[in-house]
Amino acid sequence: MTLTDSPLPFLIQLAQQECRSAGTREGGNAMIRLVDALLRAAAARQASDLHIEPQMDGIHLRCRIDGLLAEPLPLLPLALQAALLARVKLMAGMDVTGHQLPQDGHIACLGDGTATDIRVSSLPASHGEVLVLRFQRRDEKLLELDSLGFTSENLARFRGFIRRQAGLVIITGPMNSGKSTTLYAAIHALTAPETSIVTLEDPIERQLPGICQVQMRERTGLTYPVALRALLRQDAEKILLGEIRDEETAALAVRIALTGHLLLTTLHTDDCVDAIFRLREMGVPAYLLAAVLTGIVSQRLVRRLCPACREAYTIPADSAEAQALGKDYQAGMKLWRARGCDACQGTGSRGRLALHELLPLTPALRQLILQGAPADALRTAMQKAALPTLWQDGLSKCQQGLTSLAELQRVLG
Numbered sequence: 001m002t003l004t005d006s007p008l009p010f011l012i013q014l015a016q017q018e019c020r021s022a023g024t025r026e027g028g029n030a031m032i033r034l035v036d037a038l039l040r041a042a043a044a045r046q047a048s049d050l051h052i053e054p055q056m057d058g059i060h061l062r063c064r065i066d067g068l069l070a071e072p073l074p075l076l077p078l079a080l081q082a083a084l085l086a087r088v089k090l091m092a093g094m095d096v097t098g099h100q101l102p103q104d105g106h107i108a109c110l111g112d113g114t115a116t117d118i119r120v121s122s123l124p125a126s127h128g129e130v131l132v133l134r135f136q137r138r139d140e141k142l143l144e145l146d147s148l149g150f151t152s153e154n155l156a157r158f159r160g161f162i163r164r165q166a167g168l169v170i171i172t173g174p175m176n177s178g179k180s181t182t183l184y185a186a187i188h189a190l191t192a193p194e195t196s197i198v199t200l201e202d203p204i205e206r207q208l209p210g211i212c213q214v215q216m217r218e219r220t221g222l223t224y225p226v227a228l229r230a231l232l233r234q235d236a237e238k239i240l241l242g243e244i245r246d247e248e249t250a251a252l253a254v255r256i257a258l259t260g261h262l263l264l265t266t267l268h269t270d271d272c273v274d275a276i277f278r279l280r281e282m283g284v285p286a287y288l289l290a291a292v293l294t295g296i297v298s299q300r301l302v303r304r305l306c307p308a309c310r311e312a313y314t315i316p317a318d319s320a321e322a323q324a325l326g327k328d329y330q331a332g333m334k335l336w337r338a339r340g341c342d343a344c345q346g347t348g349s350r351g352r353l354a355l356h357e358l359l360p361l362t363p364a365l366r367q368l369i370l371q372g373a374p375a376d377a378l379r380t381a382m383q384k385a386a387l388p389t390l391w392q393d394g395l396s397k398c399q400q401g402l403t404s405l406a407e408l409q410r411v412l413g
């Protein structure tokens with residue numbers, strides 16, 4: 001299948017006619033074309049997700065673009081529900097007749113020279129199954145560490161983390177903060193014929209050449225702890241562990257990192273210092289943590305200002321923005337905003353950009369962890385070492401015209 005644009009309303013009408021004339025809800029040729037057109041429409045909008053949600057008044061179709069749910073696509077009549085769900089589930093290799101339990105599936109397709117994997121998940125809801133289609137473009141550029149938005153200082157720090165032979169590197173942030181993209185770029189940078197790399201993932205978000213990727217299967221018993229124990233007996237040097245979710249995984253990850261392996265993983269925490277405390281809560285003793293941690297990255301994604309319509313402006317001293325900036329406000333300070341233009345479809349933003357906070361484990365920090373120092377003491381140490389926080393990295397990106405203060409406030413709360 002290829003992805004190019006095509007008129008949706010016409011296809012909706014056609015699918016409706018065909019359903020009616022065939023006297024069945026199974027749909028036919030027209031439904032195939034309608035679903036293809038929907039996927040094309042979502043892909044053309046650079047959507048990361050397409051939601052297909054049957055509700056009382058019809059089937060709602062919504063795209064997530066640059067992290068936010070955008071204006072909905074045309075409402076589909078409920079008469080198309082059975083045929084539409086059947087078509088998508090069939091394409092995704094899901095059980096078309098099962099409607100009672102959540103299911104997962106996968107569609108592979110091509111569009112404008114970029115390969116796209118679509119992960120499909122279903123969830124039975126009161127008006128029928130809700131399908132969410134997640135688009136994963138194999139954007140080769142995103143595999144390069146220097147295209148992730150790191151400042152040159154942070155990039156050097158990050159390269160320092162992953163160049164080590166052994167240790168634990170943690171990437172932290174909420175859902176959809178680009179953690180996997182950073183992990184994949186790190187693994188890509190480490191890939192070499194003489195290096196053995198294994199990834200344990202749930203799910204595998206993209207296939208990487210030259211490394212061994214393992215998909216976790218909870219139902220059959222292949223969990224992170226089971227796979228990590230097996231890895232202790234295998235000859236892997238660098239390991240990507242999808243996520244540390246529980247005590248058992250945390251203990252095994254630390255054990256592996258202590259025995260001469262480099263282990264990269266993710267955690268759901270607000271910032272770098274929180275990651276240290278989350279691992280302590282998961283039962284990792286301070287002396288092991290101090291010994292094994294190499295570095296922590298905390299990250300967020302912000303919408304990038306449209307380069308075609310952005311403009312600089314001076315913040316008035318008595319404005320709400322000056323107040324929001326607090327001690328970071330300086331008289332005559334300039335920031336950027338965008339009004340919206342044709343190039344950005346009136347939204348003022350185009351694509352996204354990552355903000356980072358990096359914490360390299362210096363001897364002073366190791367000492368603080370070992371002593372069980374409180375979070376404030378660790379944050380003060382970060383400040384003293386002139387390590388920019390997420391806010392500071394974001395503010396500097398605001399001043400360069402890459403994003404807006406309002407966006408920074410939205411994302412960092």
Ligand SMILES: [Zn+2]
Binds near residue numbers: 306310339346
């Ligand atoms: Zn614009």
